[in-house]
Amino acid sequence: MRAAVIGGIGSWLPPGLVSNDDLADRMDTSDAWIRTRTGIRTRYFVPPGMPTSRLAAEAGARALESAGTADADAVVLATTTPDRPCPASAPEVARRLGLTGVPAFDVSAVCTGFLYALTAAAGMIASGAAEQVLVIGAEAFSTIVDPHDRSSAVVFGDGAGAVVLRAGDPGEPGALGRIVLGSDGSLADLITVRAGGSERPHPEADPGRSDPADRYFSMRGREVFQHAVTRMSQSAREALAHTGWRPGDVDRLVGHQANLRILHAVAEQLDIPVERLVVHLDRVGNTAAASIPLALAHAHATGDLVPGARVVLAAFGGGATWGATALTWPSLKAA
Structure with a gap:
């Protein structure tokens, strides 16, 4: 059987470093308040006019460099913040990377998007449709949160992480285990941007149906916490069961960094x-x-992830969506 194997990794952050103190200067919050409730000290925001495709292409280029190649048979982009509502941003990412002509498409599953994108790419490899696929998670969340809402503006940041998946053997390091995925549409309002789709147009276009705040991201934090813990834990257990590992066998748990x-x-x-x-x-x-590919790239670069480590990935996001997988970390070149 053909397996999808991680053969390269890369990441990129935009230049705008924003500290908790920077945010405290413009809203009712403080460094202590943010760190106590979230664990976050800094984040990065894109400057005006920098699209998600730029972030994705920068991370993708580094992942390809890590894999020792400039080519991919397909590009799969996981994002909640595409450059435009239409078309998808992945073809533009492919163009920026000199990959015009290869299949390229977006996956939208919010914070679980990277795991969903890995599944799509792994399916292409398993079917023989591709030998090598570039998978990217990229977000410019600062463009969809209310900059004055401390419940969301202090939490989110912008950036991109990417991996190159190649065809390989199921038993080799880097081979993805079974990817466990799930969803529950009854929880759609937990994490949402209400306006801008076919259900509810932009407030400016139809002020009678939409509140101006509907253009911004909103989240019911306490409920999200409960569902995230439950679903991430359940899906991680399933992924471990498929792999035959026990929790004590896990060297690194890489959860969605919420x-x-x-x-x-x-x-x-x-x-x-x-x-x-x-x-x-x-x-x-x-x-x-x-968040997951950024965390993987950082842990790899700092030596926190070493070849042979048993790793579990788990995420929960809007939709609601969730998922997990397990793998043995491979030896990769630094990008």
């Missing part, structure tokens, strides 16, 4: 020591679909 409390709660539910958590949100905030 909130430090969520990460600790998931580790506790799985009986995995918190010391085995990969934590990157303190530096970059919640980067939605980009």
